[in-house]
Amino acid sequence: MLIRILFLLLFGCATWSAPAAALILYTEDWPPITYQHNGVADGMAVEVVREIQTRLHDNSPVEVVPWARGYKELLTSPGVMLFTVGRSEAREKQMSLLGPIAVSQTVLLARKGEAAKLLALGSGIYQRPVGAYRGSIFADAASAAGFVEVDLAPTPQVTAQKLLHGRYDMWVEGGFVVASVLKDIHQPPDAVEVVRVLESLELYLAFSRGTPGDEIRRWQDAFAAVKRDGSFKRIYNKWLPRDTPPMELRLIGVPPGH
Structure with missing residues (x-):
């Protein structure tokens, strides 16, 4: 009995402590929305994403890659988030879209x-x-x-x-x-x-098919908080002072986790 209890305790602790797999975050060189400055990702959307990450206690790096590479990874690999991605009917059948983060x-x-x-x-x-x-x-x-x-x-x-x-x-x-x-x-x-x-054109954060639903919903909740408390509007107006920030938030496309 003692051995069985110890086994259950050890198994339970191991299960509880296993961290969720971090998302791989990609963006492109598309200033002033997203770009690379001195080897580091920067831009309006990058700043918003990092604000969301702060709420999630997530320090995953944002990698700036050629659009074709990032988009290929988005379409072929689970656990990928690419931004910014323009919304279209075809893309709604291929990925989960969270936003809008901007309207162009x-x-x-x-x-x-x-x-x-x-x-x-x-x-x-x-x-x-x-x-x-x-x-x-x-x-x-x-x-x-x-x-x-x-x-x-x-x-x-x-x-x-x-x-x-x-x-x-x-x-x-x-x-x-x-x-x-x-x-x-x-x-x-x-x-x-x-x-x-x-x-x-509405622009979104795009999550690849097969990305865990719980992770996408965490991002959704954190993004909602960023929009609700004024952080999103402050960042948007800093980078795009002549534009009106989109304050609504939608999760559309492929259901999370599918």
């Missing part, structure tokens, strides 16, 4: 002085080549809008350079990162102009 306008851009000429083409504008970065929802938005030739580049910076070098006529991107992308390639913010707004 998807804009169609041209070289300075060329927007009017392109708009004058009418429906012929859709036959002109456009650029977006590979695997992004902006590339999907261009195709959905009816553009027949969408050139894909590895990063927004390469996309912008190809536009300015005349490789194509238009560039599809999230509106509030355009100035930062142009700055990265040493171009003035007025080097491009908006042709039109294609859509308003």
